[in-house]
Amino acid sequence: xxxxxxxxxxxxxxxxxxxxxxxxxxxxxxxxxxxxxxxxxxxxxxxxxxxxxxxxxxxxxxxxxxxxxxxxxxxxxxxxxxxxxxxxxxxxxxxxxxxxxxxxxxxxxxxxxxxxxxxxxxxxxxxxxxxxxxxxxxxxxxxxxxxxxxxxxxxxxxxxxxxxxxxxxxxxxxxxxxxxxxxxxxxxxxxxxxxxxxxxxxxxxxxxxxxxxxxxxxxxxxxxxxxxxxxxxxxxxxxxxxxxxxxxxxxxxxxxxxxxxxxxxxxxxxxxxxxxxxxxxxxxxxxxxxxxxxxxxxxxxxxxxxxxxxxxxxxxxxxxxxxxxxxxxxxxxxxxxxxxxxxxxxxxxxxxxxxxxxx
Amino acid sequence: xxxxxxxxxxxxxxxxxxxxxxxxxxxxxxxxxxxxxxxxxxxxxxxxxxxxxxxxxxxxxxxxxxxxxxxxxxxxxxxxxxxxxxxxxxxxxxxxxxxxxxxxxxxxxxxxxxxxxxxxxxxxxxxxxxxxxxxxxxxxxxxxxxxxxxxxxxxxxxxxxxxxxxxxxxxxxxxxxxxxxxxxxxxxxxxxxxxxxxxxxxxxxxxxxxxxxxxxxxxxxxxxxxxxxxxxxxxxxxxxxxxxxxxxxxxxxxxxxxxxxxxxxxxxxxxxxx
Numbered sequence: 001x002x003x004x005x006x007x008x009x010x011x012x013x014x015x016x017x018x019x020x021x022x023x024x025x026x027x028x029x030x031x032x033x034x035x036x037x038x039x040x041x042x043x044x045x046x047x048x049x050x051x052x053x054x055x056x057x058x059x060x061x062x063x064x065x066x067x068x069x070x071x072x073x074x075x076x077x078x079x080x081x082x083x084x085x086x087x088x089x090x091x092x093x094x095x096x097x098x099x100x101x102x103x104x105x106x107x108x109x110x111x112x113x114x115x116x117x118x119x120x121x122x123x124x125x126x127x128x129x130x131x132x133x134x135x136x137x138x139x140x141x142x143x144x145x146x147x148x149x150x151x152x153x154x155x156x157x158x159x160x161x162x163x164x165x166x167x168x169x170x171x172x173x174x175x176x177x178x179x180x181x182x183x184x185x186x187x188x189x190x191x192x193x194x195x196x197x198x199x200x201x202x203x204x205x206x207x208x209x210x211x212x213x214x215x216x217x218x219x220x221x222x223x224x225x226x227x228x229x230x231x232x233x234x235x236x237x238x239x240x241x242x243x244x245x246x247x248x249x250x251x252x253x254x255x256x257x258x259x260x261x262x263x264x265x266x267x268x269x270x271x272x273x274x275x276x277x278x279x280x281x282x283x284x285x286x287x288x289x290x291x292x293x294x295x296x297x298x299x300x301x302x303x304x305x306x307x308x309x310x311x312x313x314x315x316x317x318x319x320x321x322x323x324x325x326x327x328x329x330x331x332x333x334x335x336x337x338x339x340x341x342x343x344x345x346x347x348x349x350x351x352x353x354x355x356x357x358x359x
Numbered sequence: 360x361x362x363x364x365x366x367x368x369x370x371x372x373x374x375x376x377x378x379x380x381x382x383x384x385x386x387x388x389x390x391x392x393x394x395x396x397x398x399x400x401x402x403x404x405x406x407x408x409x410x411x412x413x414x415x416x417x418x419x420x421x422x423x424x425x426x427x428x429x430x431x432x433x434x435x436x437x438x439x440x441x442x443x444x445x446x447x448x449x450x451x452x453x454x455x456x457x458x459x460x461x462x463x464x465x466x467x468x469x470x471x472x473x474x475x476x477x478x479x480x481x482x483x484x485x486x487x488x489x490x491x492x493x494x495x496x497x498x499x500x501x502x503x504x505x506x507x508x509x510x511x512x513x514x515x516x517x518x519x520x521x522x523x524x525x526x527x528x529x530x531x532x533x534x535x536x537x538x539x540x541x542x543x544x545x546x547x548x549x550x551x552x553x554x555x556x557x558x559x560x561x562x563x564x565x566x567x568x569x570x571x572x573x574x575x576x577x578x579x580x581x582x583x584x585x586x587x588x589x590x591x592x593x594x595x596x597x598x599x600x601x602x603x604x605x606x607x608x609x610x611x612x613x614x615x616x617x618x619x620x621x622x623x624x625x626x627x628x629x630x631x632x633x
């Protein structure tokens with residue numbers, strides 16, 4: 001928000017950094033994280049070979065000599081970088097929107113059913129993919145899992161929002177309670193599937209629940225592009241509505257916001273974004289709650305800052321966590337969600353405690 | 360003009376308002392009074408468009424409220440709710456600036472910034488502009504919301520013939536005497552600028568000070584309307600509030616004032632134990 005120059009207290013209470021500066025720092029940070037991500041990997045190929053690869057791709061010369069570098073940089077690390085950015089941004093922006101809409105800093109997209117629906121569909125696909133569901137899933141090949149996760153997430157959100165609707169209006173209090181109930185129900189169904197699974201399926205679904213970007217590929221990048229565009233196009237129009245909703249639904253209406261339309265759009269954008277993110281990376285927790293919270297701690301709750309800064313910082317956090325996941329036990333890989341919580345939780349705890357002491 | 364016509368509101372089988380006819384005229388201050396549970400806040404919420412009436416209609420310049428979009432309404436009326444729960448760490452200035460973030464307003468410009476600062480000045484909150492809302496006292500918070508609504512009114516551009524409204528639910532409830540005076544003066548200034556002001560006030564003496572027209576609500580119906588001198592008399596108030604109320608006249612102009620019924624005049628209720 002505009003700095004208040006002509007005021008007795010120059011600096012706003014409880015702000016560590018000016019909002020514009022935060023977005024700028026985050027953008028620089030994301031560029032650095034992206035370069036680092038491209039440079040580091042198990043094969044030891046560094047970014048210095050990128051100009052040679054690009055030249056060879058453009059001219060067609062030396063194609064054989066750089067084939068290995070090209071494979072690593074262009075076909076493995078670059079899609080992984082792009083998907084990591086998408087997953088981080090989609091999860092944090094959706095988290096920030098849920099927290100704004102529910103006026104609760106602990107809200108996450110799980111409340112509108114999308115994560116638990118996606119997880120249930122994915123777990124069912126893993127467990128039943130070679131059994132009863134095989135005839136339907138086999139034609140999808142490697143994409144059966146992401147497609148199922150995406151469809152499961154969206155379908156659950158649709159069922160939930162339709163069920164809690166009354167007289168054409170979406171009651172947030174009912175949505176919150178119904179979302180919690182549905183997540184518990186889906187969790188129980190997942191438990192049933194896990195109970196009935198054999199050891200290999202159990203390992204597969206456990207790992208999927210911990211999240212990973214190891215399956216990154218260009219087709220997945222292309223598949224998520226429309227969702228990234230949807231979020232990018234819809235967000236600027238939601239900023240004012242989200243700020244108004246922080247005061248309450250009645251106040252938002254008094255401020256000229258079409259509250260029903262705003263809530264529906266938030267649910268739609270968040271479920272599409274999270275559905276796509278879960279489809280390509282599995283369940284990656286933590287980032288969606290923590291990053292928007294950190295941004296609010298640093299620069300206040302104005303969504304003009306919270307949304308872009310959360311997207312950038314979320315992308316950075318996922319890239320760094322993924323890099324560590326690839327490097328720490330190479331040539332094997334740690335689950336992304338595990339690394340994320342291992343580095344993110346202490347940082348979060350430190351910031352919350354430090355602020356408590358300072359405040 | 361903001362009008363209620365034969366307005367009724369029923370929720371879960373309980374009739375909260377019946378057959379309300381009311382006109383809030385530009386340039387005048389209309390004050391809603393009445394005992395607890397008479398339906399004052401509900402009526403205000405119906406008039407703001409937040410609630411839809413069960414029967415009857417609310418008209419703004421002869422157009423029914425549902426025909427106006429939220430943005431259109433926000434350009435023409437501001438609302439100060441009775442209470443507002445804001446738990447996210449906005450500063451006072453930022454909350455006030457939400458008032459000028461109405462669709463169609465020029466929100467980025469210096470004009471918006473000036474509107475926000477003027478509104479803060481009007482309620483004496485400029486020194487606390489950069490304080491976090493959650494660290495303010497109850498009275499300060501109430502003034503922040505009042506300033507937010509003021510900034511919304513001042514940033515809106517009225518077209519000729521359009522009524523602008525200012526609806527307030529107990530805007531002075533947590534304020535000390537000095538700040539009550541500031542808020543009432545601001546209401547008077549808005550009315551002078553042609554705004555149609557409707558305030559719910561609990562304090563009958565404040566109502567007598569400020570009202571051009573009083574509307575007494577009684578169990579969901581309009582019990583009496585008129586000037587303070589018309590409405591504030593012993594029989595009307597005693598009947599409405601269910602206790603013996605004595606009105607007096609204050610010099611120099613004979614404005615009515617009301618003292619609370621003395622406690623000793625009422626029988627002490629027996630507490631029946633087992």
